Amino acid sequence: EEGAYVSGLYLEGARWDTQRGHLAEATPNVLFSKAPVLWLKPTKTSDLATSPHFDCPMYRVSSRAGSVSTAGQSSNFVMTVRLPSH
Secondary structure (H helix, E strand, C coil): CCCCCCCCCCCEEEECCCCEEEEEEEECCCEEEECCCCEEEECCHHHCCCCCEEEEECCCCCCCCCCCCCCCCCCCCEEEEEEEEE
16 A cells, blocks of 8 residues: 555644544643554545644654744644544
8 A cells, every 4th residue: 555654743732632533632631642653645635535634743852843834834834634533
């Protein structure tokens, strides 16, 4: 199959509900939580499901600091990851 598994990522201000398999509100007083292993699969935009999701930005570092590019995004921005939500 096409794609790649990615691990070692963290969510800021949210958590992953392992029992329901989707993004959920953060646990009180917990800013960062471990993200699940993600399978990044190349997909045409027209083929994406329309189920409830959150387009989560992925950054190289948690501070998101960096120079702003001509596109208006931080140089630490990597990509947007589509995460199931409720």
